[in-house]
Amino acid sequence: MKVLITAGPTVEPIDPVRYLTNRSSGKMGYALAAAAAKRGHSVLLISGPTSLGIPEGIDFIPIESAADMYQAVESQIGRHDIAIFAAAVADYTPAQVADQKLKKMGEEMIITLKRTKDILGSARDIMGFKGRLVGFAAETENVENNARGKCLRKKCDLVVANDVSRKDIGFDSSENEVTLVYPDRSEALPQDSKEHLAYHLMEIIEEL
Numbered sequence: 309m310k311v312l313i314t315a316g317p318t319v320e321p322i323d324p325v326r327y328l329t330n331r332s333s334g335k336m337g338y339a340l341a342a343a344a345a346k347r348g349h350s351v352l353l354i355s356g357p358t359s360l361g362i363p364e365g366i367d368f369i370p371i372e373s374a375a376d377m378y379q380a381v382e383s384q385i386g387r388h389d390i391a392i393f394a395a396a397v398a399d400y401t402p403a404q405v406a407d408q409k410l411k412k413m414g415e416e417m418i419i420t421l422k423r424t425k426d427i428l429g430s431a432r433d434i435m436g437f438k439g440r441l442v443g444f445a446a447e448t449e450n451v452e453n454n455a456r457g458k459c460l461r462k463k464c465d466l467v468v469a470n471d472v473s474r475k476d477i478g479f480d481s482s483e484n485e486v487t488l489v490y491p492d493r494s495e496a497l498p499q500d501s502k503e504h505l506a507y508h509l510m511e512i513i514e515e516l
């Protein structure tokens with residue numbers, strides 16, 4: 309099958325030397341891309357900047373901002389059977405990007421932000437994607453309820469939810485513990501390495 313995966317953070321420029329970003333190492337998305345390739349799928353990874361090596365045997369589109377990621381996904385998703393959105397996309401971006409480096413002025417500084425487009429939330433209704441759609445949800449409370457809301461709102465077949473308030477898993481960690489949230493049920497998986505979990509997730513996603 310043809311699998312599109314988004315991964316990593318997006319970076320939203322404020323001026324030529326500063327940006328806003330999300331905490332994301334990209335490890336989970338890259339592990340999924342490697343696992344999907346290993347399982348014989350044709351993989352396209354669309355990723356924000358990370359320190360990770362690109363897994364072998366996959367197609368790769370590097371992007372910076374949420375707007376770049378939206379464009380890349382919009383132009384590619386129609387060719388794919390499965391789309392997995394593991395990226396930590398910025399929900400807001402500076403309303404204006406300064407051409408020159410901003411100089412210090414008063415004691416406080418206000419930056420106006422505007423909403424970015426929800427890429428996962430546009431996959432069905434705006435991009436017309438008909439394949440299997442998988443989202444991720446990083447939550448600090450009410451993990452399952454919040455993830456189910458996302459699953460239904462964004463018309464996903466599955467949302468992979470994790471509790472990012474836990475220090476021992478998620479973010480920079482090489483391990484993760486997730487709950488699979490489907491439209492009508494959920495299932496907690498045991499803590500595992502991101503590599504092993506990614507392989508298992510691909511098996512589950514193939515069955516959707």
Ligand code: CTP
Nearest residue numbers: 393394395397424425426427428443444445458
């Ligand atoms: N996502 C996306 N585009 C965005 C924001 C999020 O594709 N602009 C995707 C992420 O890749 C992930 C899922 O949506 O798969 C996470 O959604 P999140 O931003 O947590 O959901 P929201 O519904 O915006 O909820 P919250 O109120 O928690 O921000």
